[in-house]
Amino acid sequence: MTDVRRRRSRLARHFREFWPYYVMILPGLTFLILIRYVPMAGSIIAFQNFSLRKGIWQSPFVGLENFRKLLAYDDFYRVFRNTLILGGLKMLLVFPVPILLSLLLNELRYPRVKKGIQTVVTIPHFISWVIVGGLTFDVLGAGGILNQARALMGMEMILPMQKSAWFRPVYVFTSIWKESGWGTVVYLAAISGIDPGLYESASIDGASRFQKMTRITLPMILPTAVTLFLINMGSFLDLGFDQVFNLYTPMTYDVADIFDTYVYRSGIQQGKYSFSTAVGLFQSVIGLALVVLFNHLSKKVSEDGGLW
Amino acid sequence: MRGSHSIRESAGDRTFNLIILIFLVLFACLMAVPMIAELAVSFSSKIASQTGTIGLVPVGFTLASWDFMVRNSGLWSSIGISVASTALVVVISLAINAMLAYPLSKKRFAPARFLVLVVVFTMIFKAPTIPYFLALRGYGLYNNFWAMVIPQVISAYNLLVMRSFFQSFPAEIEEAAEIDGCGKFRMFFQIVLPSSKAVIATVGLFYGVGAWNQYATPLMMIQDTALFPLQLKIHQLVNAASGDIAAAVKVSTANYTNDTLGAAAVIFSMIPVLLIYPFVQKYFAKGAMLGSVKG
Numbered sequence: 001m002t003d004v005r006r007r008r009s010r011l012a013r014h015f016r017e018f019w020p021y022y023v024m025i026l027p028g029l030t031f032l033i034l035i036r037y038v039p040m041a042g043s044i045i046a047f048q049n050f051s052l053r054k055g056i057w058q059s060p061f062v063g064l065e066n067f068r069k070l071l072a073y074d075d076f077y078r079v080f081r082n083t084l085i086l087g088g089l090k091m092l093l094v095f096p097v098p099i100l101l102s103l104l105l106n107e108l109r110y111p112r113v114k115k116g117i118q119t120v121v122t123i124p125h126f127i128s129w130v131i132v133g134g135l136t137f138d139v140l141g142a143g144g145i146l147n148q149a150r151a152l153m154g155m156e157m158i159l160p161m162q163k164s165a166w167f168r169p170v171y172v173f174t175s176i177w178k179e180s181g182w183g184t185v186v187y188l189a190a191i192s193g194i195d196p197g198l199y200e201s202a203s204i205d206g207a208s209r210f211q212k213m214t215r216i217t218l219p220m221i222l223p224t225a226v227t228l229f230l231i232n233m234g235s236f237l238d239l240g241f242d243q244v245f246n247l248y249t250p251m252t253y254d255v256a257d258i259f260d261t262y263v264y265r266s267g268i269q270q271g272k273y274s275f276s277t278a279v280g281l282f283q284s285v286i287g288l289a290l291v292v293l294f295n296h297l298s299k300k301v302s303e304d305g306g307l308w
Numbered sequence: 309m310r311g312s313h314s315i316r317e318s319a320g321d322r323t324f325n326l327i328i329l330i331f332l333v334l335f336a337c338l339m340a341v342p343m344i345a346e347l348a349v350s351f352s353s354k355i356a357s358q359t360g361t362i363g364l365v366p367v368g369f370t371l372a373s374w375d376f377m378v379r380n381s382g383l384w385s386s387i388g389i390s391v392a393s394t395a396l397v398v399v400i401s402l403a404i405n406a407m408l409a410y411p412l413s414k415k416r417f418a419p420a421r422f423l424v425l426v427v428v429f430t431m432i433f434k435a436p437t438i439p440y441f442l443a444l445r446g447y448g449l450y451n452n453f454w455a456m457v458i459p460q461v462i463s464a465y466n467l468l469v470m471r472s473f474f475q476s477f478p479a480e481i482e483e484a485a486e487i488d489g490c491g492k493f494r495m496f497f498q499i500v501l502p503s504s505k506a507v508i509a510t511v512g513l514f515y516g517v518g519a520w521n522q523y524a525t526p527l528m529m530i531q532d533t534a535l536f537p538l539q540l541k542i543h544q545l546v547n548a549a550s551g552d553i554a555a556a557v558k559v560s561t562a563n564y565t566n567d568t569l570g571a572a573a574v575i576f577s578m579i580p581v582l583l584i585y586p587f588v589q590k591y592f593a594k595g596a597m598l599g600s601v602k603g
Contacts, residue, residue: 014418018411018417018492020491020492020493020496021410021411021414021417021492024407024408024410024411024493024496025407025408025411025412025423027403027404027407027408028404028405028407028408028462028467029408029423029426031404031458031461031462032408032426032427032430032462034443034447034458035443035458035459035461035462036430036435036462037430038443039435039436039439039440039442039443040433040435040439041439042435042439042440042442042443043435043436043439045438045439045442046436056442101335104328104331104332105332107324107325107328108325108328108329108332109325110329113329113332113333116336117332117333117335117336119585119586119589120336120339120340121335121336121339122589123581123582123585124339126517126521126581126585127521127578127581128520128521128523128539128542129521129523130523130539130540130542130543130546131539131542131574131577131578133543133546134346134542134543134546134570134573134574135342135343135346135574136342137546138342138345138346138349138567138570138571138574139341139342139345139346141567142360143349143357143358143359143360143361143362143567144345144360145341145342145345145363145364147360148360148361148362148363177339177342181339208318208320208321208324209320209321209324209325210320210324238434241523241524242523242524245523245524245527246523246543260437263436263437263438264437264524264527264528267437267438267441268437268438268441268528273438273442276436276437276438277436277438277439279436280436280437280438280439281436283436284433284434284435284436287432287433287434288432288433291431291432292432
């Protein structure tokens, strides 16, 4: 009896002290639930035969049928494979570029030129994929700068955006174009934190600039790189709907289609709600496993690594 | 660091300087080429565009495409919609994020730990697209201006950036104020917030850029072309073999083509970003570091 009373009075004290916090939290928490958690709960339609008319409460449950259908469907494996390949290319070819770029920027001895280059390479980060897509189609189009250059060299015209073989290179190059400059910000910050004494004693030992770059700067930013690598591995499947959607054409669907674009076409455009949710849920669950795994690894590598 | 080892540069180091300079300048030029080429196309004539002879400088210089873009194409109303939704997102998101992040930064507030988990979980497990779409529809956001505002106002990442800033706020100041009888609301609004301008600017800019460039949600939610934000409008213009551009290009006296109009639209929509960029550059750098060093 006294125990209950004591607990109740502690709760009362807690609310008397902290009620302003609860008021402050309320709007943000409401939005978080409405925008993030309600859709999560709505994933239940992956186990239904959902129709807009009947709604989530009336639609019949079908168990794992949508998942069985998905596993029997060729498109699913194609999309899965494309996602894996594009994600792999991104980690392999796009991820190292900002590291190299910041090593070089750090060695540049002309502050004005450095500032100018940094500005030019960072701006694309703030441009939407719609615009980057538009630029890409124009640059690689029939009258675009690529074909101008090819004509000058006596080569015939090509249309890369309509050819499957070109999609992956285009994906990689546009990723580099848009994000590599922005990526240097983190590395340059890490470089600015390196103890100047290291460089001084290396100079005394007669190290060249190149040696200092590869033997001091690079190893010193490696922990940052590893942490970022692991965090990126966690979001391996998030290749970005906007990028692929604004770069692909029906002619390149076979290599370009990723989970997000496939779900958009089959779900939103063709109205296969339950099936597309099953595909999306599959992606989310694998994504969850990846994030947890790589966050765990990244925490092992460095103390303040990891997302949480 | 720069001063200390540029005192005596060997011949090898000078070559090193030169190689790096050349490489970086080339890289920057490559990055700039698409934009310069697009600029050239937008100022070129119909014939030059049709024969495909435009390189990095306009051929048959004309303002026809720009004239058309600026006057007729409904770009302005889309810009208005994008500006309005971006402004609303920034204001609303800053208000609710700051108010949510502050209590979460307090160790003494027992539910904070659990609430942080609630926030972080949205980063780990992403709701599939279709239920997200259906939920927004259920809220009545289909073909509704607010579809470009409400889904954008809270992001776990930005929230955690704010929280880590509040965590580093000196505890002594708050303790002193508390002894003077300062309540929790006053503490937050009159003491903590006024000295958090840096993080507010940074996070506000992140939300602003996100809202300005958002694409997927409006693509799913907005079918009514009168409500198109700038990004959808650009997509429509660039890919348009239909609509107002197609009609305009059929006017045989006009000195533009689909390509030159599309180019003008693309450059046109980059202008706001380029104009604002120099002023906000330092905040972005700050934010990138805040976010990446400690999530």
